[in-house]
Each structure stands twice: as structure tokens, then as C-alpha cells.
Amino acid sequence: MKKIYIRYLFLLSAPLLMSTSTPVSVRYVAPYKTVAQAGIIIDGNNLFIADNADLVSYDISQPATPAEKDRQHLSAGIDSLYMYHQNLVVCRDNFYGTDVFDVSSGAFNSSGIYWPWGSCNKVALYGDKAFVTDKPGYSCTGENPDNSVRIYNINTTATPELAGSIYMENVSGMVATENTLYVSNEKDGLVVVDIPGNTVKTSFPARACYQLQIAGTRLYARTKSTLDCYDISNPQKPVLISQFPN
Amino acid sequence: MPTRLLFCTLFGGLLLLNACRSENEWDTSSTPYEPVYNADPSTKHVRFLAPRSTLNGGNLYTSGDYVLEEEKDAGLHVISYQDPAHPKKLAFISIPGFRAAAIKGDYLYVSNYDDLVTIRLNSFTTMQEAGRISQAWHLDDYPPFTGVLFECADTTKGTIVAWKLSEDLSGTSVKCRR
Structure with a gap:
């Protein structure tokens, strides 16, 4: 009888233990979720998109008429996509990591590899390096602002290795080449960093930008009022060629 | 029991x-x-318009000496950098609900709200819509x-x-x- 009484008390306490009446605190991960948010990725004759929680590949060997080739459903909405050596790197809204799919055939084959960054991060890849920092506007882990750009060696795809970090707060734009990182924030403007030496080579303090793109020996940088073009024939000594007003 | x-x-x-x-x-x-x-079905329509000012510039896409710059939610500015010291806007591709793009060869792939649209670039002189997948997203x-x-x-x-x-x-x- 005593045992039954104890069990009964336990059952009475169950609602307290399981109660969901206290609201779950809302974690604002992104202010805006849209279709096509993860972008469009092309690799050879394959085009990849994220349709909500589905990865979709299209065959674009007939460029004007993409034909759906494969579709793979994942357990959460897909936030961003990028390519690394015929691997499609997929960040999902689970915030805790990145899945790597072998897409060399155009179909999705999970490699079982999981990289240690996710939707909360801005990522730039160059060669066998990944440059990772906080993504502006995201607040997944408010207690853990990066205040740096972390550099990973990803040549051993299964085990990315943290190779170093470069101090830089609130990165708004970032792009890299083999030995040079171009990185920008509001305070420091455009900064050119020598990666092996982890040193700032030069900077353009008044040229804060929020989009950076390299094409050949040119670096394009979007500032608030102009689209700037730099000659980076000497990567660590960019020469400003033009400032194209809006 | x-x-x-x-x-x-x-x-x-x-x-x-x-x-x-x-x-x-x-x-x-x-x-x-x-x-x-x-x-609005009329928003599922890509148009090739005269150049216009950039109001809310975003992502940059490149193809040779050309830069396509995102105008958020509205489309892409086509800018020639054939003379990099004197860049020139050539056109504005109006794409309502634009979010993402990618370029391969002479073809540009863009999002037009939830449609995936293929655009033939024709060296950026006579661009035309070449294909569309409705509700790709x-x-x-x-x-x-x-x-x-x-x-x-x-x-x-x-x-x-x-x-x-x-x-x-x-x-x-x-x-x-x-």
C-alpha cells in the first residue's frame, strides 16, 4: 500500500516535471526566411538548390531547360549551400553543424561528414581552407561571438583542423585567396591580411564594405555609396581603380 | 491488475x-x-530595362568583365568593367522577388519569387528569358x-x-x- 501511495505521489508530481506551460523562449535566428535563401549553386552540369528542407539537383546539360535529377529530404530547413571539391556543403536550421554530401554524380550521397560550423556562420572557402566567422544578423549563440575569423584546413574533409584565427570584429564582408584574406567591417574598413603570417598588410579605413567578390585579378567591393574595383595583381597591395557611384 | x-x-x-x-x-x-x-501573376515576369540607380545593392556575381549586382528583391544591375577605370551600367534586369543567382557560360539562373528562371545572356546585349521552372521553391x-x-x-x-x-x-x- 505504501508503494502504491509513493507511486501515486510521483504521478501527481508528473505535471510539474513535464509541464510546458512556461513558454519556450523564442530564439530569433533570422529576421526573415524566404524561398531561395540558400542560393543557387552550379557545379559542372549540375545545379543545386534548397527547397525548404529538400535538397534538389537539376541537370543543366541542356542549359535552358534544367531537368530535376535528384531530391533528398532533410530533417530541417536548409539555410545555406556551398561547394567544395564536388561536395555540397549544407547548413541546416539545426544551428549546430554542417553536412557534407558527395554530389559528384549529381545525386546526393551523404558522406557522413559533419563540419563544426553552421547556419550562424559566414563562410568563405578557398583552396583547402575554410574561413569562418559570425554571420551578421544572426544571434544563435549570443554568448559566443567570434570576434575573429577562424581558419580551418579542410584538405582532410572528414576532419577539419583549426589552423588559426585572425582577430576581426563584426565582419561584414570576407573573401580569400591562397595567402590573402580581404575582410571588412564598419570600424576598420577594408583590411588585407597575410594569412601565413597572420598580419595586416594594408587597409582602407574609409572603405567599409559589405560584399566582396574576386574575379581574376580584380576585387569588387560594395560600400554604402559606391561599387569599388581594385586591381589585386599584387594580392597584398590592392590598387583602387574606380569607385562607381550608385 | x-x-x-x-x-x-x-x-x-x-x-x-x-x-x-x-x-x-x-x-x-x-x-x-x-x-x-x-x-500577382504579373510578378512572375523578368524584364530587361534601361540602367537605373542602385538603391539597395547586395550580392555580386561576375562573368568575365561584367558584374551583376543584386538590387534586393528587385533584380540585377548589369555593369560593364571592360574599362575598369570607367565602369558603365548597361541594363537592369527586373526580377521581382529576386533572391539568388548563378552563372554558367552564357546562362544566368535566377530566382523570381518561387520560380527558377533561366536567362540567356547573349554577351549581355540581347538578354532573353529562356526557361522557367514554376514553384521550384x-x-x-x-x-x-x-x-x-x-x-x-x-x-x-x-x-x-x-x-x-x-x-x-x-x-x-x-x-x-x-
């Missing part, structure tokens, strides 16, 4: 009771999400987060193309939650 039955009944009852929430048990002070609809009729309040979706208003936080709505005014 009757004791077990009693326990099961009690336990099940408690679970059921716990599943019932009153309106007041949700944190209605939080900002709710609101669906963004696209219902979908969004659920609820936001992609849990523990949130949101305005209930109304499919008669069109296709949901985004979920946004709505400062204009109060938590107490919305009826859906997840």
Missing part, C-alpha cells in the same frame, strides 16, 4: 490535461511571424521555427514566399503558434 489499470488511467489523464494550454500560457509579448504572399504554411507565434496562413492570398517578423502585429492578435 486493477492497480495497473488505475495508474495507466491516471497517467494518461495527466498527460491529456498537460496537453491543454490556455491562451494565457503563451508568451504573447514576443514578436509574431507573418507570411509574405505572392499572388516552397515554404511551409508555418514558420521554420518552434516556440513562435504567427499569423495563420491563408492560401487564398497566394503562395507563401517568405516569413518575416512583424513588429506591426501584437502577439495577442495572432491565432497560430508552433
Whole structure:
């Protein structure tokens, strides 16, 4: 009888233990979720998109008429996509990591590899390096602002290795080449960093930008009022060629 | 046996009771999400227009000496850098609901709301729409987060193309939650 009484008390306490009446605190991960948010990725004759929680590949060997080739459903909405050596790197809204799919055939084959960054991060890849920092506007882990750009060696795809970090707060734009990182924030403007030496080579303090793109020996940088073009024939000594007003 | 039955009944009852929430048990002070609809068929249309000023520049895409610059939600500016010291805007590709693009060879792939559109670039002189996949992208009729309040979706208003936080709505005014 005593045992039954104890069990009964336990059952009475169950609602307290399981109660969901206290609201779950809302974690604002992104202010805006849209279709096509993860972008469009092309690799050879394959085009990849994220349709909500589905990865979709299209065959674009007939460029004007993409034909759906494969579709793979994942357990959460897909936030961003990028390519690394015929691997499609997929960040999902689970915030805790990145899945790597072998897409060399155009179909999705999970490699079982999981990289240690996710939707909360801005990522730039160059060669066998990944440059990772906080993504502006995201607040997944408010207690853990990066205040740096972390550099990973990803040549051993299964085990990315943290190779170093470069101090830089609130990165708004970032792009890299083999030995040079171009990185920008509001305070420091455009900064050119020598990666092996982890040193700032030069900077353009008044040229804060929020989009950076390299094409050949040119670096394009979007500032608030102009689209700037730099000659980076000497990567660590960019020469400003033009400032194209809006 | 009757004791077990009693326990099961009690336990099940408690679970059921716990599943019932009153309106007041949700944190209605939080900002709710609101669906963004696209219902206007005329917006599923890409147009090639004269150059215009950049208002809200975004992502940059390159092809040879040309830069395509995102005008957020509106399309792409086509800029020639054949003379990099004197760049020149050539055209504006109007793409309502634009979010993403990629270039391969002479073809540009863009999002036009939830459609995937192929554009033949023809050296950026006589661009033309070459193909379209309707509704290549979908969004659920609820936001992609849990523990949130949101305005209930109304499919008669069109296709949901985004979920946004709505400062204009109060938590107490919305009826859906997840």
C-alpha cells in the first residue's frame, strides 16, 4: 500500500516535471526566411538548390531547360549551400553543424561528414581552407561571438583542423585567396591580411564594405555609396581603380 | 491488475490535461511571424530595362568583365568593367522577388519569387528569358521555427514566399503558434 501511495505521489508530481506551460523562449535566428535563401549553386552540369528542407539537383546539360535529377529530404530547413571539391556543403536550421554530401554524380550521397560550423556562420572557402566567422544578423549563440575569423584546413574533409584565427570584429564582408584574406567591417574598413603570417598588410579605413567578390585579378567591393574595383595583381597591395557611384 | 489499470488511467489523464494550454500560457509579448504572399501573376515576369540607380545593392556575381549586382528583391544591375577605370551600367534586369543567382557560360539562373528562371545572356546585349521552372521553391504554411507565434496562413492570398517578423502585429492578435 505504501508503494502504491509513493507511486501515486510521483504521478501527481508528473505535471510539474513535464509541464510546458512556461513558454519556450523564442530564439530569433533570422529576421526573415524566404524561398531561395540558400542560393543557387552550379557545379559542372549540375545545379543545386534548397527547397525548404529538400535538397534538389537539376541537370543543366541542356542549359535552358534544367531537368530535376535528384531530391533528398532533410530533417530541417536548409539555410545555406556551398561547394567544395564536388561536395555540397549544407547548413541546416539545426544551428549546430554542417553536412557534407558527395554530389559528384549529381545525386546526393551523404558522406557522413559533419563540419563544426553552421547556419550562424559566414563562410568563405578557398583552396583547402575554410574561413569562418559570425554571420551578421544572426544571434544563435549570443554568448559566443567570434570576434575573429577562424581558419580551418579542410584538405582532410572528414576532419577539419583549426589552423588559426585572425582577430576581426563584426565582419561584414570576407573573401580569400591562397595567402590573402580581404575582410571588412564598419570600424576598420577594408583590411588585407597575410594569412601565413597572420598580419595586416594594408587597409582602407574609409572603405567599409559589405560584399566582396574576386574575379581574376580584380576585387569588387560594395560600400554604402559606391561599387569599388581594385586591381589585386599584387594580392597584398590592392590598387583602387574606380569607385562607381550608385 | 486493477492497480495497473488505475495508474495507466491516471497517467494518461495527466498527460491529456498537460496537453491543454490556455491562451494565457503563451508568451504573447514576443514578436509574431507573418507570411509574405505572392499572388500577382504579373510578378512572375523578368524584364530587361534601361540602367537605373542602385538603391539597395547586395550580392555580386561576375562573368568575365561584367558584374551583376543584386538590387534586393528587385533584380540585377548589369555593369560593364571592360574599362575598369570607367565602369558603365548597361541594363537592369527586373526580377521581382529576386533572391539568388548563378552563372554558367552564357546562362544566368535566377530566382523570381518561387520560380527558377533561366536567362540567356547573349554577351549581355540581347538578354532573353529562356526557361522557367514554376514553384521550384516552397515554404511551409508555418514558420521554420518552434516556440513562435504567427499569423495563420491563408492560401487564398497566394503562395507563401517568405516569413518575416512583424513588429506591426501584437502577439495577442495572432491565432497560430508552433
